[in-house]
Amino acid sequence: MNTKSDLGQKEQLTEKEFLKEYNAREYEAPLMTVDMAIFTIRKDKLHVLLVKRAQHPGIGKWALPGGFIDLVKDKQLVDTARRKLKEKTGIDTPYLEQVETFGSRRRDPRGWSVTVAYFALIASEDIDIASNETSEEIVWAAIEGIPKKYNLAFDHNVLFQACYDRLKAKVQYTSLPINLLPQEFTLSELQKIFEIILGSKIEKKSFRRRIIDANIIGETGNVKTGSNRPAKLYSVNAAGKSHYFPRNIEGPR
Amino acid sequence: MNTKSDLGQKEQLTEKEFLKEYNAREYEAPLMTVDMAIFTIRKDKLHVLLVKRAQHPGIGKWALPGGFIDLVKDKQLVDTARRKLKEKTGIDTPYLEQVETFGSRRRDPRGWSVTVAYFALIASEDIDIASNETSEEIVWAAIEGIPKKYNLAFDHNVLFQACYDRLKAKVQYTSLPINLLPQEFTLSELQKIFEIILGSKIEKKSFRRRIIDANIIGETGNVKTGSNRPAKLYSVNAAGKSHYFPRNIEGPR
DNA sequence: GGAATAGTGTCTCTCAGACACTATTGC
DNA sequence: GCAATAGTGTCTGAGAGACACTATTCC
Numbered sequence: 001m002n003t004k005s006d007l008g009q010k011e012q013l014t015e016k017e018f019l020k021e022y023n024a025r026e027y028e029a030p031l032m033t034v035d036m037a038i039f040t041i042r043k044d045k046l047h048v049l050l051v052k053r054a055q056h057p058g059i060g061k062w063a064l065p066g067g068f069i070d071l072v073k074d075k076q077l078v079d080t081a082r083r084k085l086k087e088k089t090g091i092d093t094p095y096l097e098q099v100e101t102f103g104s105r106r107r108d109p110r111g112w113s114v115t116v117a118y119f120a121l122i123a124s125e126d127i128d129i130a131s132n133e134t135s136e137e138i139v140w141a142a143i144e145g146i147p148k149k150y151n152l153a154f155d156h157n158v159l160f161q162a163c164y165d166r167l168k169a170k171v172q173y174t175s176l177p178i179n180l181l182p183q184e185f186t187l188s189e190l191q192k193i194f195e196i197i198l199g200s201k202i203e204k205k206s207f208r209r210r211i212i213d214a215n216i217i218g219e220t221g222n223v224k225t226g227s228n229r230p231a232k233l234y235s236v237n238a239a240g241k242s243h244y245f246p247r248n249i250e251g252p253r
Numbered sequence: 254m255n256t257k258s259d260l261g262q263k264e265q266l267t268e269k270e271f272l273k274e275y276n277a278r279e280y281e282a283p284l285m286t287v288d289m290a291i292f293t294i295r296k297d298k299l300h301v302l303l304v305k306r307a308q309h310p311g312i313g314k315w316a317l318p319g320g321f322i323d324l325v326k327d328k329q330l331v332d333t334a335r336r337k338l339k340e341k342t343g344i345d346t347p348y349l350e351q352v353e354t355f356g357s358r359r360r361d362p363r364g365w366s367v368t369v370a371y372f373a374l375i376a377s378e379d380i381d382i383a384s385n386e387t388s389e390e391i392v393w394a395a396i397e398g399i400p401k402k403y404n405l406a407f408d409h410n411v412l413f414q415a416c417y418d419r420l421k422a423k424v425q426y427t428s429l430p431i432n433l434l435p436q437e438f439t440l441s442e443l444q445k446i447f448e449i450i451l452g453s454k455i456e457k458k459s460f461r462r463r464i465i466d467a468n469i470i471g472e473t474g475n476v477k478t479g480s481n482r483p484a485k486l487y488s489v490n491a492a493g494k495s496h497y498f499p500r501n502i503e504g505p506r
Numbered sequence: 507g508g509a510a511t512a513g514t515g516t517c518t519c520t521c522a523g524a525c526a527c528t529a530t531t532g533c
Numbered sequence: 534g535c536a537a538t539a540g541t542g543t544c545t546g547a548g549a550g551a552c553a554c555t556a557t558t559c560c
Contacts, residue, residue, distance in 0.1 A: 531539095
């Protein structure tokens with residue numbers, strides 16, 4: 001990292017002296033935001049949370065939730081993401097992963113701008129979408145609707161796609177989608193989640209072997225009863241940690 | 254992405270009117286830089302390029318090359334990375350990959366700052382380190398020397414580790430390290446590169462099967478002669494594209 | 507018993523690891 | 534021929550896919 005000017009070269013300043021004279025606002029910096037794709041499963045489909053922009057630019061268009069870094073409130077980058085997530089959904093400890101950073105001269109009409117894209121996975125039950133603080137218009141959009149039904153503001157179609165691609169890639173070799181389920185779940189429910197993201201059926205035995213052998217979940221002792229044989233309920237052993245499998249799920253050949 | 258103020262709410266401005274009144278400099282934005290780990294292989298070891306900081310803060314310390322986004326010269330984020338790489342090494346088309354973005358209040362004493370970490374892979378032969386434009390002190394550091402021998406400025410030890418971890422992870426399931434070799438290479442040379450990054454021996458037959466079956470390289474028709482049986486020379490089929498293997502290299506069991 | 511879903515037994519297939527083997531050069 | 538490195542044949546083994554099978558519930 002270099003300074004942009006030759007400040008600091010001036011004679012022999014100590015670092016303390018240098019910092020005293022340094023004014024970050026002297027230099028032009030790009031706009032800096034964090035945007036996020038919050039995924040959940042509803043009605044056996046993957047959905048992402050969208051917010052209708054109430055302000056210029058892109059007023060009236062749907063967009064991924066996000067916003068500027070608050071230099072006072074946020075200690076680190078991920079705090080901005082957590083803060084936005086909390087505002088929209090009321091959740092404060094979801095699975096959160098940084099995906100990619102996009103920056104260019106043109107992506108925002110206000111000028112050179114940079115945004116860090118995150119994705120979050122939350123269990124459908126956890127959300128109380130009505131309770132969002134800002135009373136903005138918010139929607140759970142089925143992912144097939146992007147960009148046809150919901151053509152997103154700025155380059156958010158691209159950000160969304162990057163997040164979605166990451167999620168689809170990871171379903172093949174990690175246990176990550178487990179974060180879309182509530183605390184207790186059955187193996188069939190878990191398999192369903194994987195199938196939804198993967199977009200194809202998985203062979204039941206293979207899937208169960210894979211999950212059980214990985215030792216990432218344990219029986220809770222409870223069962224889920226329905227109109228048939230009750231299913232054992234499981235919970236994750238080490239919350240937050242994803243297991244990496246040595247081979248990809250291939251799906252049907 | 255939301256605006257930070259209620260500018261834009263003012264009556265019913267059109268977007269054009271809004272943008273005319275908008276001044277990006279009114280708001281406090283974090284410092285924004287790009288830093289990169291440029292990897293190469295020298296003397297059968299992985300090395301990374303370091304620059305000695307000639308300016309405050311962190312003057313006199315080693316750091317990853319990088320710098321501020323130039324809002325005029327750089328059209329997109331990756332241009333900043335490419336520009337810095339060109340300045341230090343004279344190379345303009347290496348393998349370049351975005352790794353992770355770090356931002357916090359404390360990582361730079363000048364204030365809230367964000368940096369996007371990239372890594373680059375270059376063939377040792379390509380570099381003319383002497384020809385770097387800025388006449389800074391530059392070194393190829395063996396990666397074991399970080400952070401003991403080279404304790405990097407800012408949080409660059411962390412950035413470096415993130416880049417190195419990404420590279421080590423990818424050697425297991427992609428053909429990416431091929432970018433560390435010159436145009437023409439033998440299979441033994443390629444295997445050596447993989448072993449250096451992986452940190453362990455790979456079984457020759459498995460490795461060759463994996464690479465040949467993936468169809469990512471082709472014989473050039475030339476051979477490399479030494480004091481023994483000549484080796485066929487290969488070159489990559491689709492430059493820049495990495496192959497993803499369905500299973501990880503495991504190394505010896 | 508029948509429908510429905512949970513859960514298992516076991517064979518096949520693919521691809522990585524192991525390791526001994528052969529091939530081709532310089533000396 | 535010998536050393537050195539290039540390159541191959543082929544067996545084993547882990548873990549995924551296929552698919553038929555059994556188990557347990559509600560009605």
